[in-house]
Amino acid sequence: MWGEITLVTGKDLRIERRSRVGLTQIAPFAVTVLVLFGFALEGDSATLRAFTAGLFWVTVVFTAILAVQRSFTVESVNDNRDALRLSGLDPIAIFLGKAAALVIELLVLEVVLGFVVAVLYGGSISSPGLLGLTAVVATIAVAAAGTIYGVLAASLRVRETILPLLLLPVLAPVLIAATRAFEDALGEVAVNGWSWLVLLTLTAVVYTAFGALAFGTLLEES
């Protein structure tokens, strides 16, 4: 099982490393969104600092849609999804492997965005532990939900439009909880970030469990 997971994760990450789509398209897109938020809020540094957490996570969620689409587009050419089905790999391993690859990609992106936010919006970190944990757990939730809906939409003609409609409402609780926890970690708002982290963990567990159960059926139908 573990070997199968790393096999799939390795495959996805290798494709990303070689194609450099993440680096040359997805990451610049995310930075552009952060810059546009700066324009929308009139470059007011106090406002930007106050809303840093929310803007950061909205950017991550939007970018995640691109990453999810990318994760399944690479398999749509040359009937690669059929190859994956015929590979004899456990569907649970395929799900966990693809989700893990997304987690790693998104975490790298979040580190990059973190630096950009620090430069453009300013601010400081008061609880690095909470910040790091929130980032990891929220990213797991995003990647798990993304992988379920990604495979679900992969074979549809309307996949580009239906994926955000299905994925964004599901990610709303993750966005709310991650934002609140980040606000605490950044010392901007006095909330108990750890209780929000509990909700995030619960969401991540639910989405991962669902994905593990449903992925096989969805892959067969894709």
Added chain:
Amino acid sequence: MKTLGERDEFRNTSSRGTRILGGLSLVGIVFMGLIGLWWSPEDSDMGDLVRIMYVHVPSAWLAYMAFIITAIGSAMFLWKRSVWWDLIAGASAEIGVVFCALALATGSLWGRPTWGTYWLWSDVRIVTTLVLLLMYAGYLALRHVDGDPTQRSKRAAIVGLIAAANIPVVRMSVVWWSNRTLHQKDTVTLGDTKLDNLQLFTLMFALVVFMVLFAWMLLHRFRIAWLESEFEQRGLEEALIERRAESRVEPERLLEREATDRAMRAAEVRP
């Protein structure tokens, strides 16, 4: 042989049962209006605003019930692979979305005079209910995507189950973050009922009426969905063939009718 359009079960989606349910819900709504708007007293805290609750609370409960039925239908479809369950899930979700929107709308109308605003972002329950509404809007959109019916049903069933997993989060949120929400804590709790007897009766009566209404709508919507799926499966081809057959039958019938008319006229003349 009767054509598709002539067979009784295709004529309309009503039956004796649905006509009774429809009649009951109509009478119930009228009666509910009377006790809700006139006979029941105003609330000591909320005043006349309590009357919005008689629509708001049953709508919200029914929306949740509809979504739970969708979840059950989805799970049963994945287990039994019967179209019947898939259609029930879809029909229930559609009605659930309507009641969910009604609950949010009436909640906003209640919120304006009570909280001073139509919408309160800091209230976890209304925000998550809106998210729930959007989630089921996505579910319905997915159901309308063209493609193989079986694949579509499977996808919809899985999305229906995922959406249902969020219902407990919505329901519990008011309890979890009670320090951050201004929402009414569960007003109707056993043993500690704050509502007046007639108010409580009105609320319970409204709930029953809404349930009957829901059953009526669900039956009709299910039957329409069933006809749609039948049509989809049997295809346009068959319908066209039957339509052509119908038009071929027509001239023969006209001849028959003419012959009987002539015979009757002859019978009248004779005496």
